[in-house]
Amino acid sequence: MPCTSSALHVFSFLQTRNYCKRLKMRAAMLLSVLLLATSHVAFSIKDGLVENGNFEIGPKASDLKGTEMIGRYALPKWEISGFVEYIKAGQKQGDMLLVVPEGAYAARLGNEASIKQVLNLTVGMYYSITFSAARTCAQEEELNISVSPEWGVLPMQTMYSSNGWDSYAWAFKALLGIVELVIHNPGVEEDPACGPLIDSVAIKALYPPRPTNKNIIKNGGFEEGPYLLPNTTWGVLIPPNIEDKHSPLPGWMVESLKAVKYIDVEHFSVPQGRRAIELVAGKESAIAQVARTIIGKTYTLSFAVGDASNSCEGSMVVEAFAGKDTLKVPYESKGKGGFKRAELKFVAVSNRTRLMFYSTFYTMRSDDFSSLCGPVIDDVKLLSLRRA
Numbered sequence: 001m002p003c004t005s006s007a008l009h010v011f012s013f014l015q016t017r018n019y020c021k022r023l024k025m026r027a028a029m030l031l032s033v034l035l036l037a038t039s040h041v042a043f044s045i046k047d048g049l050v051e052n053g054n055f056e057i058g059p060k061a062s063d064l065k066g067t068e069m070i071g072r073y074a075l076p077k078w079e080i081s082g083f084v085e086y087i088k089a090g091q092k093q094g095d096m097l098l099v100v101p102e103g104a105y106a107a108r109l110g111n112e113a114s115i116k117q118v119l120n121l122t123v124g125m126y127y128s129i130t131f132s133a134a135r136t137c138a139q140e141e142e143l144n145i146s147v148s149p150e151w152g153v154l155p156m157q158t159m160y161s162s163n164g165w166d167s168y169a170w171a172f173k174a175l176l177g178i179v180e181l182v183i184h185n186p187g188v189e190e191d192p193a194c195g196p197l198i199d200s201v202a203i204k205a206l207y208p209p210r211p212t213n214k215n216i217i218k219n220g221g222f223e224e225g226p227y228l229l230p231n232t233t234w235g236v237l238i239p240p241n242i243e244d245k246h247s248p249l250p251g252w253m254v255e256s257l258k259a260v261k262y263i264d265v266e267h268f269s270v271p272q273g274r275r276a277i278e279l280v281a282g283k284e285s286a287i288a289q290v291a292r293t294i295i296g297k298t299y300t301l302s303f304a305v306g307d308a309s310n311s312c313e314g315s316m317v318v319e320a321f322a323g324k325d326t327l328k329v330p331y332e333s334k335g336k337g338g339f340k341r342a343e344l345k346f347v348a349v350s351n352r353t354r355l356m357f358y359s360t361f362y363t364m365r366s367d368d369f370s371s372l373c374g375p376v377i378d379d380v381k382l383l384s385l386r387r388a
């Protein structure tokens with residue numbers, strides 16, 4: 001059983017979690033010694049695309065057999081393994097025209113194929129990887145992304161954007177300075193040319209925010225998060241997290257079955273600041289944070305609910321939870337942007353209060369009935385009320 005959210009449909013959340021933890025521990029032991037296979041000089045990393053992260057620098061003609069790249073070092077700045085194809089935008093596969101989100105080229109990972117690159121990181125720092133991926137023929141694709149000794153299997157079975165491409169985020173803590181980033185297709189399909197397309201691999205250092213005296217919640221405005229590819233218009237999916245301590249959205253957990261979407265003010269309507277979260281999959285798409293509270297004290301949880309101005313129309317409801325207290329916030333979306341504020345007052349009954357948000361309903365974009373969308377949440381604040 002792979003360590004994915006789809007596994008959650010079969011096994012209970014806790015069972016899957018323990019299974020995944022065991023797998024990870026095993027992986028950590030196996031990989032505790034890292035051998036560097038390449039002699040690339042890796043410069044200390046900057047936020048943005050990794051070297052040749054959009055695959056625009058192509059292989060030499062002599063390293064190509066049709067679309068297949070031949071030889072471990074055929075793809076500049078990467079090391080490949082297995083059946084990896086170099087795909088040009090506009091190339092046809094059967095009746096399907098292959099689109100490429102950034103530039104003109106992408107890589108396709110066939111069965112058990114992988115691409116890897118050496119990164120020079122700062123030990124102890126947290127990083128988030130963003131990359132774009134598209135399924136081609138297979139229905140149940142997944143990708144295993146790893147920076148030894150950590151890894152995560154990201155499911156790609158639900159499409160959120162209409163052109164077939166979605167961007168995904170995955171975060172890790174650098175336990176070593178020189179590491180290998182590996183993107184691996186663990187799939188075994190009948191047709192090896194059926195694997196996912198990959199493009200725009202980027203990295204960003206994360207600075208875990210702290211609660212302040214103005215807000216007990218960490219990263220309540222979602223300003224700290226994964227890299228958003230400037231040339232993509234569909235945000236970044238934050239997949240359901242199996243391991244919450246390395247969230248690409250610092251402070252927050254995505255504990256549900258489906259992803260939430262991280263959106264930017266450059267391409268969406270955002271209630272406050274530059275970033276927000278779109279709850280794209282109804283009750284299956286929730287974000288949560290556990291806050292330290294004092295038993296018997298009264299708190300107000302305030303937040304903004306709106307729409308991303310992405311043709312996501314209709315009656316929406318965001319449900320907020322603070323421990324056992326809940327609040328349903330209705331929001332009528334015309335799909336053109338806008339927001340309202342809401343407040344949930346509660347008395348803490350524990351030192352740790354779990355705060356959670358999800359959308360009651362599923363919503364589809366009115367301009368394209370294949371993409372899931374939903375209400376936006378932003379500017380989450382938790383304050384204790386001082387008694388007079």
Ligand SMILES: *[C@@H]1O[C@H](CO)[C@@H](O)[C@H](O)[C@H]1NC(C)=O
Nearest residue numbers: 002003027144146151153186
């Ligand atoms: C994912 O990749 C890592 C590193 O290559 C490996 O240790 C782990 O077993 C893989 N997980 C799965 C489910 O394939």
Ligand SMILES: *[C@@H]1O[C@H](CO)[C@@H](O)[C@H](O)[C@H]1NC(C)=O
Nearest residue numbers: 041042043044045120121178
């Ligand atoms: C990693 O980056 C640092 C800072 O730029 C540099 O001094 C160091 O030589 C790099 N290490 C390797 C192995 O490339």
Ligand SMILES: *[C@@H]1O[C@H](CO)[C@@H](O)[C@H](O)[C@H]1NC(C)=O
Nearest residue numbers: 048049054102103229230231
């Ligand atoms: C975005 O697209 C523009 C125009 O095509 C290009 O010049 C730029 O390099 C791209 N940005 C990134 C980060 O790839």
Ligand SMILES: *[C@@H]1O[C@H](CO)[C@@H](O)[C@H](O)[C@H]1NC(C)=O
Nearest residue numbers: 292293294295349350351352
């Ligand atoms: C509250 O926190 C204190 C100290 O951190 C701990 O000893 C106590 O057990 C906690 N109480 C509850 C109800 O969690």
